Amino acid sequence: MTEPEPVVELTGITKRFPGVVANSDVHLTVRAGEVHAVCGENGAGKSTLMKILYGMQQPDEGTISVGGEVVELRNPQDAIKAGIGMVHQHFMLADNLTVRENVLLGAEGLYGMGRKARAKLAELSDRTGLHVDPDTLVENLGVADRQRVEIVKVLFRGARIVILDEPTAVLVPQEVDALFETVRSMQADGYTFLFISHKLDEVRAIADEVTVIRRGTTVGTVDPKEVTSRQLAEMMVGSELPSPETRESTVTDRPVLRVSELRLDADDGDRSVLDDVSLTVRAGEIVGIAGVEGNGQTELVETVMGMRKASAGTVELASSGGELRDITRLGTLARREAGIGYIAEDRHRHGLLLRQPLWSNRILGYQTREPVSSGRLINPAAARQDTERVVEEYDVRTPGVEVLAGALSGGNQQKLIVGRELSGEPVLLIAAHPTRGVDVGAQALIWEQMRAARHNGLAVLLVSADLDELIGLSDTIRVMLRGRLVSEADPATVTPTELGSAMTGAGEEAA
Amino acid sequence: MEKPDPTVTTSKRRLPGWARGALWAVVAIGVLSTASYLTDMPILTSSDTSQTALRLGLPILLAAIGGLWAERAGVMNIGLEGMMILGTWGSAWGAYYGGVWVGLAAGILFGLLGGLLHAVAVVTFNVNHIVSGVAINLLGLGVAQYLATLVFEPISGNPRESPPVAKFDTYSATFLSDWLGALEDEQRVVLSDVAGLLRGLVTHVSPLAMIALLLVPASYFILWRTRFGLRLRSCGESPVAAESLGVNVYLHKYIAVAASGGFAGMGGASLVLLEGGADYLENQVNGRGYIGLAAMIFGNYRPSGLLGGAALFGYADGLQLSGGGAAVLALCYGAVLLLAIIVVLQLIRRHWWAAAGGVAGAAVLYWIYWTNDELPSDLIPYTPHFVTIIVLAVAAQRLRVPKAIGQQYRRGEDT
Numbered sequence: 001m002t003e004p005e006p007v008v009e010l011t012g013i014t015k016r017f018p019g020v021v022a023n024s025d026v027h028l029t030v031r032a033g034e035v036h037a038v039c040g041e042n043g044a045g046k047s048t049l050m051k052i053l054y055g056m057q058q059p060d061e062g063t064i065s066v067g068g069e070v071v072e073l074r075n076p077q078d079a080i081k082a083g084i085g086m087v088h089q090h091f092m093l094a095d096n097l098t099v100r101e102n103v104l105l106g107a108e109g110l111y112g113m114g115r116k117a118r119a120k121l122a123e124l125s126d127r128t129g130l131h132v133d134p135d136t137l138v139e140n141l142g143v144a145d146r147q148r149v150e151i152v153k154v155l156f157r158g159a160r161i162v163i164l165d166e167p168t169a170v171l172v173p174q175e176v177d178a179l180f181e182t183v184r185s186m187q188a189d190g191y192t193f194l195f196i197s198h199k200l201d202e203v204r205a206i207a208d209e210v211t212v213i214r215r216g217t218t219v220g221t222v223d224p225k226e227v228t229s230r231q232l233a234e235m236m237v238g239s240e241l242p243s244p245e246t247r248e249s250t251v252t253d254r255p256v257l258r259v260s261e262l263r264l265d266a267d268d269g270d271r272s273v274l275d276d277v278s279l280t281v282r283a284g285e286i287v288g289i290a291g292v293e294g295n296g297q298t299e300l301v302e303t304v305m306g307m308r309k310a311s312a313g314t315v316e317l318a319s320s321g322g323e324l325r326d327i328t329r330l331g332t333l334a335r336r337e338a339g340i341g342y343i344a345e346d347r348h349r350h351g352l353l354l355r356q357p358l359w360s361n362r363i364l365g366y367q368t369r370e371p372v373s374s375g376r377l378i379n380p381a382a383a384r385q386d387t388e389r390v391v392e393e394y395d396v397r398t399p400g401v402e403v404l405a406g407a408l409s410g411g412n413q414q415k416l417i418v419g420r421e422l423s424g425e426p427v428l429l430i431a432a433h434p435t436r437g438v439d440v441g442a443q444a445l446i447w448e449q450m451r452a453a454r455h456n457g458l459a460v461l462l463v464s465a466d467l468d469e470l471i472g473l474s475d476t477i478r479v480m481l482r483g484r485l486v487s488e489a490d491p492a493t494v495t496p497t498e499l500g501s502a503m504t505g506a507g508e509e510a511a
Numbered sequence: 512m513e514k515p516d517p518t519v520t521t522s523k524r525r526l527p528g529w530a531r532g533a534l535w536a537v538v539a540i541g542v543l544s545t546a547s548y549l550t551d552m553p554i555l556t557s558s559d560t561s562q563t564a565l566r567l568g569l570p571i572l573l574a575a576i577g578g579l580w581a582e583r584a585g586v587m588n589i590g591l592e593g594m595m596i597l598g599t600w601g602s603a604w605g606a607y608y609g610g611v612w613v614g615l616a617a618g619i620l621f622g623l624l625g626g627l628l629h630a631v632a633v634v635t636f637n638v639n640h641i642v643s644g645v646a647i648n649l650l651g652l653g654v655a656q657y658l659a660t661l662v663f664e665p666i667s668g669n670p671r672e673s674p675p676v677a678k679f680d681t682y683s684a685t686f687l688s689d690w691l692g693a694l695e696d697e698q699r700v701v702l703s704d705v706a707g708l709l710r711g712l713v714t715h716v717s718p719l720a721m722i723a724l725l726l727v728p729a730s731y732f733i734l735w736r737t738r739f740g741l742r743l744r745s746c747g748e749s750p751v752a753a754e755s756l757g758v759n760v761y762l763h764k765y766i767a768v769a770a771s772g773g774f775a776g777m778g779g780a781s782l783v784l785l786e787g788g789a790d791y792l793e794n795q796v797n798g799r800g801y802i803g804l805a806a807m808i809f810g811n812y813r814p815s816g817l818l819g820g821a822a823l824f825g826y827a828d829g830l831q832l833s834g835g836g837a838a839v840l841a842l843c844y845g846a847v848l849l850l851a852i853i854v855v856l857q858l859i860r861r862h863w864w865a866a867a868g869g870v871a872g873a874a875v876l877y878w879i880y881w882t883n884d885e886l887p888s889d890l891i892p893y894t895p896h897f898v899t900i901i902v903l904a905v906a907a908q909r910l911r912v913p914k915a916i917g918q919q920y921r922r923g924e925d926t
Contacts (some may be wrong), residue, residue, distance in 0.1 A: 077757050092755050094748035096914050097741075105745050106756030108738035 004032045005068070007161060007192055008053070008084070013062035015048055022048040023216050026062070030161070035183060035193040037207035037224070039200070040236055045216040046196050050163050053194075054086040055079040066161075085159030087150045089166045093138050100134040103153050110157070124152045127189065129182045144175040148182070155191075162186075163194045168202055180206050198236070198292060200229040200504045212236055233500035250284035251475050256459035257281040257304070257428050258324055262313035264299050264483075272311070273299045275483045281428065283318075286450070286460040288474030288491070290467065292503050296483035297463045298345060301432050304461070305342055306332040318427055336365050341421035345432035345463070347410075351417045354406030358398060359387040361405045362420055369424065386423070394419035395445055411442030418446050422453055429453065432463045447473060467496040481505055532815045538852065544704035546845035554834040555841055556704035558695060560826070561711025563833050566785055568825020569723050570595065570796075573778030574803025575810065575817040576726055577771040581626075582812060583734060584767030585747035585915045586633055589644030592800025593651025594625035594772045598779020600655040603791030604662060606676035606784055614676065615719065615780050622776015623769050625651055630768035634761055637919045648800075656793065663791065673791035679717035679784050688714045719781055726774070731814040743767050747913035750920045760920060775800060798896065805899045811910050823902065824895045831894040836886040839894050843880045847873045 008030040015023040023045045030036040040046050051057045053064065055073035063070050066082045073079045079086070093102050103121055104113060111117040121134055130148040132141060138149060147167060154162055164183075168176045183193055183206060197203050203210055204224045212219040212235040219235050257280065264274035274296050281287045291297050302308045304315055306327075316324040317338055327335055336342070342365070344350035352361050363372045363383050372383040387401040394415045398408055405413060414434065421429060431450065435443040450473060454460055464470050470477055470491070477489040479502045487502055540556075547555035554560055574591045581588035601621030606614025625647055632643040660670040667674040691713070694706035734740035743763045745753040750760045782788055782795055789795055802824050809823075810816025830838050850873035857866040 076755060092749070092752040094745055094752050094914065096748045096911060097745060101741055101745075102752075104738075105741055105753065106758050108741065113736070113738055113741070 034208040037203040040213035085154030086163040095139040258316040281459040288470040288477040291480035339427035341426035341429040343431040362387040390419035411438035550841040552841035558710035564826040564829030567828040569781040570778040572821035575807040577774030578807040581771035587640035590647030593648035594622040594775035595779040596651040597621040598776030602780035603673040618780030623773040626772015671793040681715040684713040828895040
């Protein structure tokens with residue numbers, strides 16, 4: 001087989017956001033009719049790159065050429081005209097409209113609204129394996145079918161190059177297999193795919209070529225058949241070790257959190273997202289949970305916090321006296337009052353009210369406790385005062401406590417949250433991605449604060465996708481895969497590469 | 512799970528809309544004729560009643576169509592009332608100076624202006640939809656009063672009333688009407704009842720009524736069968752998705768809300784320009800905008816449904832007007848019969864709680880019917896309002912509301 005023509009070529013793409021370089025000097029060449037995977041860790045810059053290719057964002061430097069011609073993509077419509085379509089990770093569908101209406105919307109001019117459009121839709125549905133009545137409401141479809149509707153939508157507009165952004169994140173394994181089958185058959189029909197993923201086994205299963213992105217830049221392009229998952233993981237995380245740290249152990253033998261045989265069934269009920277999870281966190285210990293996103297870490301955190309109801313198993317927390325108390329049946333507020341601090345993984349959804357001033361954000365989760373509340377009535381004056389203390393101690397860069405939380409940068413928002421959560425004298429801190437999307441300075445401060453709190457006997461459950469962070473902070477690392485804690489690693493000896501392999505399950509085959 | 516069975520989706524599908532509508536119409540006629548026979552109240556199905564019902568249902572129908580257009584585009588339009596009030600003044604003014612058709616046009620224009628104002632507030636300035644709607648209701652009332660004082664008082668000598676204005680001519684399908692009349696007079700069970708109800712609908716019908724009734728299928732066609740309608744509805748379901756596909760959300764919302772106001776204004780005109788209705792009269796709209804909105808919601812945001820809703824409220828209103836308290840009591844009896852049917856249906860579907868609720872409701876209504884010979888006359892005029900409350904309470908349970916309704920939308924902002 002001779003090398004086919006490149007259909008998409010990105011050269012020297014650089015994109016800067018205020019304070020961050022999302023992409024720097026990215027090169028990507030996609031040939032006609034191939035499935036080209038782009039993989040990298042979360043925050044490595046895959047999404048930004050795809051948004052640039054789909055015209056949702058403009059690059060600061062570099063050129064895009066499609067089919068040999070340099071093009072300028074100012075908006076998605078331009079990209080569609082160039083034959084590029086994107087299936088978003090979060091579907092852009094109107095639930096209350098039928099499948100046909102969703103596909104036709106905005107493209108009524110192509111085939112009209114009548115028989116011709118129906119015929120085209122039927123043909124594309126067949127090609128993508130969408131076996132539903134086009135007059136069904138999208139609301140009634142499962143996730144896999146919705147995804148196919150999105151693909152049909154893109155094809156209906158004449159796209160020959162399809163970007164699939166993390167398409168498997170929402171699917172169960174059988175659905176992933178079915179999707180791959182569809183992709184392969186469409187590939188045979190001459191479509192080109194850009195497949196965004198961080199799941200190495202899937203990338204190896206479907207891709208003809210893999211381009212790895214790390215820290216915003218392309219590390220290299222490889223043939224997945226010639227490399228092992230382990231090598232890919234190495235490219236993804238890089239092999240540099242975290243900065244060495246003073247690691248005098250502060251671990252005591254006093255358990256603070258004990259989770260036993262925890263199970264959580266998925267909302268649709270036919271699989272478990274958490275299965276037989278048991279772990280103990282002792283005072284002065286940081287237990288890190290490593291894992292590729294979507295393997296149950298979020299669910300574990302939310303179950304321990306009481307935001308989800310465990311299907312089986314127990315959660316116990318040390319009371320002030322030191323003996324463990326069963327909190328499985330308690331609600332979230334009661335758990336917080338029992339001494340759990342919580343840094344949520346998505347600070348905009350769970351951690352803050354963006355349209356409220358800092359001081360009322362200080363009250364969140366403490367609305368029943370001193371000093372911001374007397375139990376029944378909140379005390380704004382005390383809240384303002386205590387927020388000023390947090391701002392001072394945790395170096396939150398803000399003009400004042402009356403500023404809306406949404407006006408702060410991500411790092412300062414996070415420092416406020418960390419300060420708030422460490423203010424309630426917690427016995428346990430649950431930190432989910434505590435330094436995600438924050439600048440280096442804030443990261444250092446947050447790490448410092450967490451170490452200090454650990455030194456004072458705080459137990460910490462740390463979930464992070466940043467392997468350097470995990471290795472640098474944790475006393476013990478547990479690896480989570482498909483809802484189970486599969487292995488344990490000693491942060492003193494493990495390298496990010498080894499950890500990355502264990503996370504993707506690649507360790508088993510490559511070893 | 513991975514391979515959805517196509518038969519499952521088809522078997523879940525309900526009857527087509529027109530069949531369901533026809534079925535409900537048959538049930539309604541059956542219930543009414545049974546009730547009129549058992550309570551000895553022929554007025555329940557007389558041609559007078561249905562004729563009045565058509566006249567009184569029109570403003571509600573038009574307001575409901577207006578509501579449909581706005582809400583399908585994702586804009587709550589509680590300002591229908593105010594737009595109707597503007598329509599009443601506009602149509603009286605137009606009709607006084609230029610005849611009925613000018614009056615109708617002026618009514619539509621005034622309503623449309625109210626709609627545009629709502630669109631500016633809600634779409635461009637992102638004002639809360641309810642707040643803007645209430646403001647328009649207050650404004651519509653105030654503007655109409657002001658204009659009436661300014662324009663009508665010098666002529667009629669009364670700031671609350673316009674001078675007599677031209678009314679629409681009415682037309683009857685004479686042959687059909689006479690034949691149905693003969694049939695009605697024979698007093699045969701069911702047959703005469705159907706004849707009576709139908710006769711009211713073909714006798715003394717104004718062009719405005721015909722236009723309004725045609726607007727129902729026309730709205731269906733435009734909103735569900737054309738590209739414009741699809742885009743309009745997509746704005747009410749998922750503006751972000753619509754925008755990502757190149758739909759101009761702002762433009763479609765503007766058109767929808769302006770059209771909504773135009774329909775409401777037409778509804779206002781139908782209060783003024785119909786034979787048997789008053790001329791412009793302060794407070795003559797009297798909540799019909801809200802009732803129209805309720806009829807539309809009861810109709811599950813669909814044209815056929817809102818037609819049913821408007822018919823129900825028009826009928827309740829017409830009945831209390833032509834039959835008084837005794838007729839309303841008979842209607843209670845009819846409602847008991849209807850509830851009995853619903854209870855049986857719910858029992859078949861094994862919805863025990865719904866069935867129990869139906870039984871309780873039927874018991875209360877029957878008790879009202881049994882213990883009273885005459886309802887307090889002060890309450891009778893509010894029959895349609897009571898019907899609104901009860902029907903909405905029952906209907907609110909399985910509605911399919913446009914998903915993005917009432918949401919503020921700014922271009923370029925994610926969800």
